[in-house]
Amino acid sequence: MNGKYIKIITFLGLLVIVIIQSVWLVKTYQLIELQLTQSGNRIFPKSVLNEVLERLSIITESYGEDKTLNLSTNMDYDENISDKTLKEHLISFLNNYADSLYQSHVSIQLLDSIFKADMKEEGYNAELYCMKVDSTGIPIDGEKKISGINAMRTIKTSVVALNKGKTECVQAVIVNPYWIAIREMSVLLIATALLICFVAGCIIYQIKIIIKQNKIAMLRQDFTYAMIHDMKTPINTITMAGHVLESGMMDSNPTLKKQYFSILKEESMHLLNLAEKILTIAKLEQSRLKLNNEEIDLNSMFDELIQKFSLKSDKNVSFIKDVSITSSLMADKEYLKEAISNLIDNSLKYSDEKVTVKLTAEEHGSSILIKVRDDGWGIPLKEQKRIFEKFQRGGLEYRKDNKVSGFGLGLNYVYKVITAMNGSVSLNSIEGEYSEFILTLPIKN
Structure with missing residues (x-):
């Protein structure tokens, strides 16, 4: 096979492997990204409620038990509150209570730390921040806004309303989720790299074998032609000298006749040495050569x-x-x-x-x-x-x-x-x- 075609086939083979692995990695990344989004949407409302409860706990310590509701910051949000509407009403009610009675407004800084801790418990050590938004998710004046290419490198959670009229809402933003996905896919990425290297190595090794076999085949062909050519010359000489001696033309010239016999002997030895050399190499390869x-x-x-x-x-x-x-x-x-x-x-x-x-x-x-x-x-x-x-x-x-x-x-x-x-x-x-x-x-x- 022509070396050019071998290289083309190798390149196409590696390209197909890389494409298949790339599609697999992209699909895996999309799945991890979806899981991250779902986890964020599930955890963020819990973090918002914990932020409200934390504020009420601080109020309890400041004003005394007689002026506050007896609330526990350790309440199990997932087990005791399962209905989505009930969750929203509870957040709205508690935030309204803290806001109207004690003028305790939502603390974005506190919400940041709570949401980050909750995400870490779920195994996501992510860079994130929370912000106040309107009901459509647009940041209100004074809040951090994301635009351009940075907006493409983030995952936003669902908007959580802090009151019934949804005039005050919060939302969390996970920055650079790629690093989370890469950490999740680290073993897969290493395995993919090793697989590609292994397959590439195998293909390159096979190509080297094919090229070597083609080269050996060409060398053997050249050897066969050269051997036939080299054997043909002494055979022709022996045949010609034999005809001359057989005809009796040299009987009257003993000196010339002796020279012809010498030629026959030399050419015969030439053929014999050639045959011996080939046989010796064959015996050596089969470990059958006996040395004296x-x-x-x-x-x-x-x-x-x-x-x-x-x-x-x-x-x-x-x-x-x-x-x-x-x-x-x-x-x-x-x-x-x-x-x-x-x-x-x-x-x-x-x-x-x-x-x-x-x-x-x-x-x-x-x-x-x-x-x-x-x-x-x-x-x-x-x-x-x-x-x-x-x-x-x-x-x-x-x-x-x-x-x-x-x-x-x-x-x-x-x-x-x-x-x-x-x-x-x-x-x-x-x-x-x-x-x-x-x-x-x-x-x-």
Whole structure:
């Protein structure tokens, strides 16, 4: 699937999730806001009555019991008074009594504190205030008025009349109810955020897997084409040489005939080595590779490899050998030699016509370090993390001017073989300057 379409699908998927969650949160907020409004309308008349009773209690203390009604501020408003009309008449009667007989008018400040305390008992720690209004809810002169955007951030309770003619009324205003809703929805909001992050993470992870699978599929396809092309050349050479030898044309020229046999042998070994490399990687992946450890003379091994590549290479190559070890290395000679051979082969492939390759062996604690360094093209930094994966060629597979043959198996082979020997492989490289592969193997393996 094209990367562009994957991104579009991902964006649409996340957008749908966000929309669904947003609708859910809005509906939840509206429900909490409705509950807050209903609670305010239910509690505010009780607070108004408690304010009147509080004033009468103060009057009782001031004038004495003989001039007042015997009223209790602890009367249970909800249980003893249930009819709405009776509630209104009681508030009107008591307020009228206090107002006309003792000139005790409603105290907005006292009503504020009582209503705030009553709301807090219900679990609403809200910012609010009370004010005198007319029967339609419009603040009377001198009272705090709300306008513009502030009016949109408030919830008003129902108007409560203080007298029968409803010429004097009070109303409570809850300011910024959003914070109350957010506190109520805190767990839900956190869960929503975590859910969105989790789903987004899963989608991104799945997309990465899809992109990786597509990339591997492309690399495998390139590998198949490259392998067929690389196998086709020796097969054609073997076929042609076989026809020539079969025809008897070389019988009269033993020297040329011997050269043809050498060509057959070299091309056959080329195919055999290719097959062996692929089989070795397959065995390593299935943990079925058997190693035959023996004592290895790295000095002699380096000499053999230098001689082999000096004769084989068409480039102007210079080899530098530096072996400074006193301990013996125990490892599988054939696999180790093939691993180092792969590194040297890469040094010659990924370099200009003139290249210097340095082979180093040195001791480091209980390990022996084998280094293969060249002054070739180097490996881009972004490709270095994936360089030991199968089918990876250090970004060379994406270059249009790529004329270097290969399957991207060599370094994967090196990594798996050295790992099987309880060793490790590391890379130091600067693009355009050098590459250095370091094989770390235990002295006693």
